[in-house]
Amino acid sequence: MNLSVNGVPHNIESAPLTSLLDVLREELQITSAKAGCEQGGCGACTVLIDGEPQRSCLTPVVAVEGAEITTVEGLGTPNDLAPVQQAFTHHYAAQCGFCTSGMMLAAHAYVEHGGTEDREAIQDALGGHVCRCTGYVKIIDAVAAVARGDSFDATLTAAGTRMTNLGGVA
């Protein structure tokens, strides 16, 4: 069966009921989606299926034949970060990083669908995502910043650049 991941077509060999998470991680070696609970409870495996955030651990691959799958690898690269990636870096919204991929995809979809900087609305949009390092405040700050259309200093988000002394950045 065929599947497009981050714009690249793939011919999938896994059995039809294999979870999309296992197809991504084990067959395609795309590891940004994480196996946190494999029960649909934590949100770490979230990917975008035709632009909608979904649990890849609960999705049999046969159910998404022909769909366009987006993982964090498809949002941007270290030298060309998507706004949500810039915001998460800028606002220190990742601590251990294990929940971050799922969080960012849910945040990206929220903003793409016209989400505002309203904190309660952001909490609703991210309600299915657990962060045990308890970084929710910074995560919500980051999503609100993207929703507002903040611009982020390139020196803060560029890979490999030492970024200090950026006055006025709270």
Add this chain to the structure above:
Amino acid sequence: MKAVGARVPRYDGVAHATGRTEFVDDVRVPGTLWVKALRSPSHHADITRLDVSAAVAMKGVRAVITADDVPLLEYGHLSALGIPADEPLLAKGEVRYKGQPIAVVAADDEEIAQAAVDAIGLDLTEKPALFDIRKAFDADAPRIHQWGNWYTHFEGGMDRRQIRKGNIEDAFDKADVIVQGVYRPAAIEHVPLETQVSLVVPEANGRLTIYSCTQALYFSMGVVAAHLQLPLNKLKFVGGTVGGGFGGKVDTATETICALLAQKSGRPVKWRWTREEEFLCSSTRAPWHMEIADAVTKDGWILGRKMLTLHDSGAYSRFSPYGLTKHSFHHTGAYSIPNLEFDGYVVYTNRVPTTAMRGFGVTSVSFATETHLSRIAHELGVDPFELRLKNANRIGDTSPNQIAYTDPSTVPTILAIANALGHKLTPDYRAMTRDPRSGDLLPEHLVAQIGSTEGH
């Protein structure tokens, strides 16, 4: 001090934001075997039969290990510090908690590994179990541990962590009021989003490369080397990327078993716990039982404290003697109480072994002390902020273990909280500092405890 107040990028920030951080489960090694464990279905039982022959014979099974395959079966997490070992890597003869690993299988995939575990023959004879630390000392309590129901190897062969400071009887004689309280915080599961996981790769040069999610890499290295009876130079640990730990990944949960299975199979071996295993079988923060009686004057001086602590260690010791020691050193919280009688016990139960979690041993006593101080203020009818400020640690005051404080932060912290809450304080309390005690703040009962800060 260039970094203070400046925005400094996280070295791993962009890697997290692009999904490129490589956690243990993201490391790809061709031919990696999966691990599953036969875990005890019982809280406390004798093992009367363990037969792994059907699992060994199964197609796709590459290695099966029981207690008999471990070069050094018992090695404690604190053995390097002289704390004796009590926990077998795999259960031998008996099981002491539900979920305790008895045998482990490495197989070509997860399904085969689970089928092999299901094929292992196990017969148990149930024994009475102990779950309540308060009942561990009863004459008719089941005896569940080789040392008795509590740890007996503190310095000098003592069966408790004991602190005696000042003259406790004199303090209680002089008290206007005795305020008592019992505090019992429960177990907490750490729930890291990344469950316990390791990957061990046998290298052509005879070394083992161990990809580990440990929070305590050098502890884990020592534990693995001891169980395997290998010199440290045969182990290459790759760590530093932890998908949440909070203390739960101080224990060496998977590395040793993967290393043994990698040795036996000659193949790379990965063991990633399921969320169910993480909840049911991984260590937790300990439940505690704390009884406090404080000798207090009408105007809010705490003259003395008697305290009994029971620390639920679960089935084995792991880091608990260390956690209780920290607890004892901090058992007055952020306050100076000069006369002390503290007894703390590390108590065994048929629960999963407990371990560190965010302020190991200290969060429990902070909770108890702060609640107790509010209780004292309520009983005396004094302002809870003023009670705290009065008894707060000052420079030169000494801790329960006789260390003189050089920069205690209690006073500025409480003043900051009062300010944030808009709590009104009288001018003399508002003007308080951490400076050494003098005048009205150095009543007779606090004189003798003052220590020297020189050399700190």
